[in-house]
Amino acid sequence: MASSEEDGTNGASEAGDEKEATGKRRRLGFLATAWLTFYNIAMTAGWLVLAIAMVRFYMEKGTHRGLYKSIQKTLKFFQTFALLEVVHCLIGIVPTSVLVTGVQVSSRIFMVWLITHSIKPIQNEESVVLFLVSWTVTEITRYSFYTFSLLDHLPHFIKWARYNFFIILYPVGVAGELLTIYAALPYVKKSGMFSVRLPNKYNVSFDYYYFLLITMASYIPLFPQLYFHMLRQRRKVLHGEVIVEKDD
Ligand SMILES: CCCCCCCCCCCCC/C=C/C(=O)SCCNC(=O)CCNC(=O)[C@H](O)C(C)(C)COP(=O)(O)OP(=O)(O)OC[C@H]1O[C@@H](n2cnc3c(N)ncnc32)[C@H](O)[C@@H]1OP(=O)(O)O
Numbered sequence: 132m133a134s135s136e137e138d139g140t141n142g143a144s145e146a147g148d149e150k151e152a153t154g155k156r157r158r159l160g161f162l163a164t165a166w167l168t169f170y171n172i173a174m175t176a177g178w179l180v181l182a183i184a185m186v187r188f189y190m191e192k193g194t195h196r197g198l199y200k201s202i203q204k205t206l207k208f209f210q211t212f213a214l215l216e217v218v219h220c221l222i223g224i225v226p227t228s229v230l231v232t233g234v235q236v237s238s239r240i241f242m243v244w245l246i247t248h249s250i251k252p253i254q255n256e257e258s259v260v261l262f263l264v265s266w267t268v269t270e271i272t273r274y275s276f277y278t279f280s281l282l283d284h285l286p287h288f289i290k291w292a293r294y295n296f297f298i299i300l301y302p303v304g305v306a307g308e309l310l311t312i313y314a315a316l317p318y319v320k321k322s323g324m325f326s327v328r329l330p331n332k333y334n335v336s337f338d339y340y341y342f343l344l345i346t347m348a349s350y351i352p353l354f355p356q357l358y359f360h361m362l363r364q365r366r367k368v369l370h371g372e373v374i375v376e377k378d379d
Contacts, residue, residue: 163224168281170215175274177209182267199247199254199263206263209270210243231360234353239266241346242308249324250315258314261307265300272296294365301361305354312347319343 184202189195199206213236220229242262247254276293279285319325325339 164281167224168278171274171278171281174209175271175278177205178267178270178274181205181209182271185263195257195260196255199259207243207248210239213239231357235357246312246315250318252318253311253314256311256314258307258310262304262311265304265307268296269300294369297361301358305350309347309350312343316340316343
């Protein structure tokens with residue numbers, strides 16, 4: 132292998148990467164780096180456990196029916212734990228927008244707790260498998276990307292996967308979520324769950340059925356914002372474009 136004196140490039144670029152990585156670590160500080168490394172390893176492991184459990188269930192049962200019930204505890208724990216990512220943004224230990232992360236995490240928490248946990252008749256819909264598989268592949272990729280980045284040993288495939296898988300997985304996952312909410316509408320309308328009717332002493336009414344319709348409509352303006360954010364990140368990381376993010 133040519134020595135750095137001969138080509139003057141390998142050594143310089145490697146030194147530059149090392150300096151940038153060290154700078155990033157220094158910028159974060161030891162405690163933040165240690166916490167984020169632990170957090171990302173734990174989340175990678177959690178979503179890997181979920182992936183293995185889903186594959187084993189399907190191989191043993193040959194059907195998706197009952198799959199959600201078999202993995203719901205793991206899903207609820209690790210997806211709820213992801214709320215910490217909003218805190219990471221708020222305290223500034225990750226450079227992500229609070230708004231972007233907040234919308235992403237709230238949509239997941241909404242799907243896990245206010246849809247699939249709360250509306251049992253839709254737990255065996257194929258659309259649930261659609262978003263579960265999308266989420267799982269995405270999160271294993273994303274958290275392992277963060278882990279390897281913090282450890283300064285980022286495999287090229289992980290970096291490539293982080294900024295390419297979402298191109299397909301994001302729309303597929305959103306389709307799964309919207310189809311699941313749509314499948315829940317008849318039950319929500321008939322049961323009147325989570326709704327408050329007039330007259331009541333507070334003189335306030337709330338209809339969960341119409342709330343779900345509004346939530347589905349909110350995907351139209353909100354999802355493209357997240358998707359374009361990822362495309363900007365992709366251009367920045369894979370093509371070295373300098374992206375000046377407007378202050379979110
Ligand atoms: C009450 C009802 C509410 C309902 C709300 C409805 C809203 C509906 C609209 C929204 C619909 C979305 C539905 C979601 C569906 C799916 O997720 S389907 C599955 C596929 N999904 C994806 O591919 C998206 C995955 N999500 C993300 O990537 C993130 O959540 C993100 C916030 C969208 C983008 O992440 P971001 O962090 O901005 O990009 P990165 O390039 O990964 O990171 C930027 C920099 O930050 C560093 N960083 C971030 N987190 C960490 C961490 N944990 N540890 C260490 N470092 C971290 C990262 O390293 C980058 O650093 P730099 O390299 O220095 O930039």
